[in-house]
Amino acid sequence: xxxxxxxxxxxxxxxxxxxxxxxxxxxxxxxxxxxxYQQKPGQAPRLLIYGASSRATGIPDRxxxxxxxxxxxxxxxxxxxxxxxxxxxxxxxxxSLTFGGGTKVEIK
Amino acid sequence: QVQLQExxxxxxxxxxxxxxxxxxxxxxxxxxxxxxxxxxxxKGLEWIGYIYYSGSTNYNxxxxxxxxxxxxxxxxQFSLKLSSVTAADTAVYYCARMEGIGSYSPFDYxxxxxxxxxxx
Numbered sequence: 021x022x023x024x025x026x027x028x029x030x031x032x033x034x035x036x037x038x039x040x041x042x043x044x045x046x047x048x049x050x051x052x053x054x055x056x057y058q059q060k061p062g063q064a065p066r067l068l069i070y071g072a073s074s075r076a077t078g079i080p081d082r083x084x085x086x087x088x089x090x091x092x093x094x095x096x097x098x099x100x101x102x103x104x105x106x107x108x109x110x111x112x113x114x115x116s117l118t119f120g121g122g123t124k125v126e127i128k
Numbered sequence: 129q130v131q132l133q134e135x136x137x138x139x140x141x142x143x144x145x146x147x148x149x150x151x152x153x154x155x156x157x158x159x160x161x162x163x164x165x166x167x168x169x170x171k172g173l174e175w176i177g178y179i180y181y182s183g184s185t186n187y188n189x190x191x192x193x194x195x196x197x198x199x200x201x202x203x204x205q206f207s208l209k210l211s212s213v214t215a216a217d218t219a220v221y222y223c224a225r226m227e228g229i230g231s232y233s234p235f236d237y238x239x240x241x242x243x244x245x246x247x248x
Binding site: 021051053055057063064065066067070076108110112113115116117118119120121122 | 173178186235241
Protein backbone atom coordinates (compact mmCIF):
# COMPACT_ATOMS: atom_id res chain seq x y z
CA UNK A 21 0.00 0.00 0.00
CA UNK A 22 1.28 3.45 -0.89
CA UNK A 23 1.30 5.82 2.09
CA UNK A 24 0.79 9.50 1.26
CA UNK A 25 2.18 12.10 3.67
CA UNK A 26 0.91 15.65 3.34
CA UNK A 27 2.67 18.70 4.72
CA UNK A 28 2.23 20.99 6.40
CA UNK A 29 -0.70 19.89 8.49
CA UNK A 30 -1.98 23.45 8.67
CA UNK A 31 -1.11 26.46 6.53
CA UNK A 32 -2.05 29.91 7.87
CA UNK A 33 -2.17 32.48 5.10
CA UNK A 34 -3.95 35.68 4.10
CA UNK A 35 -6.18 36.17 1.04
CA UNK A 36 -4.07 37.02 -1.98
CA UNK A 37 -1.09 34.99 -0.78
CA UNK A 38 0.35 31.93 -2.49
CA UNK A 39 -0.23 28.48 -0.98
CA UNK A 40 2.09 25.55 -1.58
CA UNK A 41 0.96 22.12 -0.37
CA UNK A 42 3.10 19.00 -0.47
CA UNK A 43 2.22 15.33 -0.88
CA UNK A 44 4.95 12.72 -0.59
CA UNK A 45 4.41 9.06 -1.48
CA UNK A 46 6.14 6.09 0.15
CA UNK A 47 6.53 4.47 -3.29
CA UNK A 48 6.53 5.88 -6.78
CA UNK A 49 3.01 6.65 -7.99
CA UNK A 50 2.43 4.88 -11.28
CA UNK A 51 1.94 7.16 -14.26
CA UNK A 52 1.51 10.23 -12.02
CA UNK A 53 -1.90 8.90 -10.97
CA UNK A 54 -2.27 11.53 -8.29
CA UNK A 55 -5.31 13.68 -7.58
CA UNK A 56 -6.05 16.62 -5.30
CA TYR A 57 -9.40 17.33 -3.65
CA GLN A 58 -10.80 20.30 -1.75
CA GLN A 59 -13.18 19.74 1.14
CA LYS A 60 -15.17 22.38 2.97
CA PRO A 61 -17.01 21.74 6.26
CA GLY A 62 -20.12 19.62 5.84
CA GLN A 63 -19.41 18.95 2.16
CA ALA A 64 -18.10 16.08 0.13
CA PRO A 65 -14.62 16.45 -1.36
CA ARG A 66 -14.39 18.10 -4.78
CA LEU A 67 -11.91 17.00 -7.42
CA LEU A 68 -9.45 19.77 -8.31
CA ILE A 69 -6.49 18.13 -10.04
CA TYR A 70 -5.93 14.71 -11.64
CA GLY A 71 -2.96 13.15 -13.35
CA ALA A 72 -0.82 15.28 -11.03
CA SER A 73 -1.25 18.42 -13.13
CA SER A 74 -4.54 18.47 -15.05
CA ARG A 75 -7.33 20.69 -13.75
CA ALA A 76 -10.76 19.14 -13.42
CA THR A 77 -13.71 20.72 -15.20
CA GLY A 78 -14.59 24.15 -13.88
CA ILE A 79 -11.55 24.53 -11.63
CA PRO A 80 -10.01 28.04 -11.74
CA ASP A 81 -6.51 28.38 -13.14
CA ARG A 82 -5.16 29.70 -9.85
CA UNK A 83 -5.02 26.01 -8.86
CA UNK A 84 -2.10 24.08 -10.32
CA UNK A 85 -0.49 20.73 -9.65
CA UNK A 86 2.97 19.43 -10.35
CA UNK A 87 5.28 16.56 -9.55
CA UNK A 88 5.96 12.95 -10.41
CA UNK A 89 7.31 9.79 -8.82
CA UNK A 90 7.04 10.34 -5.08
CA UNK A 91 6.81 14.13 -4.74
CA UNK A 92 3.77 16.19 -5.70
CA UNK A 93 2.71 19.77 -5.09
CA UNK A 94 -0.57 21.69 -5.21
CA UNK A 95 -0.18 25.44 -5.63
CA UNK A 96 -2.87 28.06 -5.22
CA UNK A 97 -1.40 31.16 -6.82
CA UNK A 98 -3.54 33.78 -5.05
CA UNK A 99 -5.85 32.66 -2.28
CA UNK A 100 -9.47 33.69 -2.60
CA UNK A 101 -11.77 33.66 0.47
CA UNK A 102 -13.50 30.52 -0.83
CA UNK A 103 -10.19 28.61 -1.01
CA UNK A 104 -9.82 28.25 2.75
CA UNK A 105 -10.54 24.56 3.23
CA UNK A 106 -8.88 21.18 3.71
CA UNK A 107 -6.99 19.66 0.79
CA UNK A 108 -6.33 15.96 0.26
CA UNK A 109 -4.09 14.16 -2.17
CA UNK A 110 -5.03 10.67 -3.39
CA UNK A 111 -3.22 8.11 -5.50
CA UNK A 112 -5.00 5.83 -7.94
CA UNK A 113 -1.95 4.20 -9.49
CA UNK A 114 -2.20 1.03 -7.44
CA UNK A 115 -5.11 -1.25 -6.67
CA SER A 116 -5.18 -0.19 -3.02
CA LEU A 117 -6.35 3.40 -3.29
CA THR A 118 -5.07 5.75 -0.61
CA PHE A 119 -5.47 9.33 0.60
CA GLY A 120 -3.08 11.64 2.36
CA GLY A 121 -3.94 12.95 5.79
CA GLY A 122 -4.88 16.40 4.53
CA THR A 123 -3.64 19.98 4.78
CA LYS A 124 -5.87 22.64 6.27
CA VAL A 125 -5.50 26.08 4.71
CA GLU A 126 -6.76 28.59 7.22
CA ILE A 127 -7.08 32.36 7.31
CA LYS A 128 -4.21 34.04 9.10
CA GLN B 129 -25.89 15.49 -14.38
CA VAL B 130 -24.81 12.43 -12.42
CA GLN B 131 -25.98 12.35 -8.82
CA LEU B 132 -25.22 9.88 -6.04
CA GLN B 133 -27.29 9.57 -2.88
CA GLU B 134 -26.49 7.47 0.18
CA UNK B 135 -29.22 6.00 2.32
CA UNK B 136 -29.41 3.77 5.37
CA UNK B 137 -29.62 3.76 9.17
CA UNK B 138 -27.81 6.53 10.98
CA UNK B 139 -27.33 4.46 14.12
CA UNK B 140 -25.95 0.94 14.39
CA UNK B 141 -25.27 -1.08 17.51
CA UNK B 142 -21.79 -2.44 18.26
CA UNK B 143 -21.11 -5.92 16.81
CA UNK B 144 -23.95 -5.52 14.28
CA UNK B 145 -23.71 -4.98 10.52
CA UNK B 146 -23.74 -1.53 8.95
CA UNK B 147 -25.71 -1.44 5.68
CA UNK B 148 -25.82 1.47 3.24
CA UNK B 149 -27.10 1.92 -0.29
CA UNK B 150 -26.03 4.42 -2.92
CA UNK B 151 -28.49 5.32 -5.68
CA UNK B 152 -27.06 6.60 -8.95
CA UNK B 153 -29.18 8.92 -11.06
CA UNK B 154 -28.53 10.85 -14.27
CA UNK B 155 -26.08 8.32 -15.62
CA UNK B 156 -25.29 4.70 -16.28
CA UNK B 157 -23.66 2.17 -13.99
CA UNK B 158 -21.19 1.19 -16.69
CA UNK B 159 -18.32 1.44 -17.32
CA UNK B 160 -17.43 2.71 -13.89
CA UNK B 161 -16.01 1.70 -10.52
CA UNK B 162 -18.42 2.39 -7.66
CA UNK B 163 -16.72 3.19 -4.39
CA UNK B 164 -17.33 3.62 -0.71
CA UNK B 165 -15.17 6.07 1.25
CA UNK B 166 -15.50 7.07 4.88
CA UNK B 167 -14.39 9.92 7.11
CA UNK B 168 -14.44 9.70 10.92
CA UNK B 169 -15.50 12.96 12.58
CA UNK B 170 -12.67 15.49 12.36
CA LYS B 171 -10.37 13.08 10.54
CA GLY B 172 -9.22 12.23 7.04
CA LEU B 173 -10.61 10.12 4.21
CA GLU B 174 -10.34 6.33 4.03
CA TRP B 175 -11.16 4.31 0.93
CA ILE B 176 -13.25 1.25 1.82
CA GLY B 177 -13.55 -0.50 -1.52
CA TYR B 178 -15.22 -0.62 -4.91
CA ILE B 179 -17.35 -2.74 -7.17
CA TYR B 180 -16.80 -2.57 -10.92
CA TYR B 181 -19.82 -2.50 -13.22
CA SER B 182 -18.94 -6.07 -14.21
CA GLY B 183 -19.31 -7.17 -10.58
CA SER B 184 -15.68 -7.57 -9.58
CA THR B 185 -14.69 -6.10 -6.24
CA ASN B 186 -11.60 -4.75 -4.48
CA TYR B 187 -11.40 -3.87 -0.80
CA ASN B 188 -9.08 -1.97 1.50
CA UNK B 189 -6.87 -4.66 3.04
CA UNK B 190 -7.45 -3.25 6.53
CA UNK B 191 -11.23 -3.77 6.19
CA UNK B 192 -11.38 -6.66 3.76
CA UNK B 193 -12.50 -9.28 6.29
CA UNK B 194 -15.59 -7.25 7.24
CA UNK B 195 -16.65 -5.61 3.95
CA UNK B 196 -19.01 -6.66 1.20
CA UNK B 197 -19.98 -4.38 -1.69
CA UNK B 198 -22.72 -5.46 -4.09
CA UNK B 199 -24.39 -4.04 -7.18
CA UNK B 200 -28.00 -3.97 -8.36
CA UNK B 201 -27.90 -2.77 -11.96
CA UNK B 202 -31.69 -2.98 -12.33
CA UNK B 203 -32.07 -0.29 -9.67
CA UNK B 204 -28.86 1.65 -10.46
CA GLN B 205 -27.76 1.03 -6.88
CA PHE B 206 -24.77 -0.38 -5.07
CA SER B 207 -24.52 -1.29 -1.42
CA LEU B 208 -22.07 -1.58 1.44
CA LYS B 209 -22.16 -4.04 4.29
CA LEU B 210 -19.63 -3.71 7.12
CA SER B 211 -19.87 -6.38 9.77
CA SER B 212 -18.92 -6.49 13.45
CA VAL B 213 -18.86 -2.73 13.80
CA THR B 214 -17.31 -0.87 16.72
CA ALA B 215 -17.19 2.78 17.73
CA ALA B 216 -14.15 3.15 15.45
CA ASP B 217 -16.48 2.67 12.47
CA THR B 218 -18.40 5.84 13.32
CA ALA B 219 -17.95 8.08 10.30
CA VAL B 220 -19.50 9.93 7.42
CA TYR B 221 -19.80 7.38 4.63
CA TYR B 222 -19.56 8.60 1.03
CA CYS B 223 -20.24 6.82 -2.20
CA ALA B 224 -18.22 7.96 -5.20
CA ARG B 225 -17.71 7.17 -8.86
CA MET B 226 -14.45 6.42 -10.59
CA GLU B 227 -14.09 6.04 -14.35
CA GLY B 228 -12.56 2.79 -15.38
CA ILE B 229 -11.61 1.51 -18.77
CA GLY B 230 -8.23 -0.17 -18.50
CA SER B 231 -6.97 1.83 -15.55
CA TYR B 232 -8.11 3.71 -12.51
CA SER B 233 -9.02 7.37 -12.37
CA PRO B 234 -9.87 9.91 -9.66
CA PHE B 235 -13.24 10.13 -7.92
CA ASP B 236 -15.20 12.52 -10.07
CA TYR B 237 -18.68 12.34 -8.53
CA UNK B 238 -19.48 12.01 -4.84
CA UNK B 239 -22.61 11.60 -2.78
CA UNK B 240 -23.30 14.15 -0.06
CA UNK B 241 -22.34 11.63 2.63
CA UNK B 242 -24.28 10.08 5.47
CA UNK B 243 -23.24 9.96 9.12
CA UNK B 244 -23.34 6.53 10.71
CA UNK B 245 -22.87 6.36 14.45
CA UNK B 246 -22.02 3.09 16.20
CA UNK B 247 -23.46 3.14 19.69
CA UNK B 248 -25.63 1.05 21.94
